[in-house]
Amino acid sequence: MTDHAFKVEDPYLWPFWEAASERRLTVQHCRACGAHQFYPRPFCLSCEGRDLDWVDVAGTGEVYSVTTVRIPVSDLLPPPYQVALVTLDAGPRLLAGIDGPPCRIGDRVRLVWREREDAPPFPAFERVTP
Ligand SMILES: [Zn+2]
Incomplete structure (x- = not known):
């Protein structure tokens, strides 16, 4: 480790x-x-x-469910922001934040990494525009 x-x-x-x-x-x-x-x-x-x-x-998949968080829960995450349940092409679902333009159910997404200090980057997703 x-x-x-x-x-x-x-x-x-x-x-x-x-x-x-x-x-x-x-x-x-x-x-x-x-x-x-x-x-x-x-x-x-x-x-x-x-x-x-x-x-x-592969960090590719489809938005299974998505919501917009409008209530502050952390100083690191000022609202509003989206959180999505993404079905990876490999099968499992991953709960992660959405970066960039808002997503809707069924949108194709790809993995992006959110850099952090003193910690591994955090997985997030962004919409793939066709
Ligand atoms: Zn088995």
């Missing part, structure tokens, strides 16, 4: 943030059935197998 001042309490997330520090998006992969999953777990949600590894996936 890279030595970040940023501390991740959940060890299941260490590989995710390690990859993020190299601007790679990684999700769990089941060697038994081939399913991908995120949030990481000690077993496969599809077959309950425990032979899991991590694989890099």
Whole structure:
């Protein structure tokens, strides 16, 4: 694990943030059935197998659901801003912020990294204009 001042309490997330520090998006992969999953777990949600590894996936997907946050919850995130549940082309859904123009359900999006001090960059998405 890279030595970040940023501390991740959940060890299941260490590989995710390690990859993020190299601007790679990684999700769990089941060697038994081939399913991908995120949030990481000690077993496969599809077959309950425990032979899991991590694989890099393309940061492309589609907006499954989206909302606009209008109430301040953090000094780092002045409202309004969008948060979306994105279905990655690899299968799993990821909850992340939307950068750039607003998104709607069904929009194609691609991964962008939000840089942070003393922590790996945070995944976000931006709309892909056709
Ligand atoms: Zn499986």
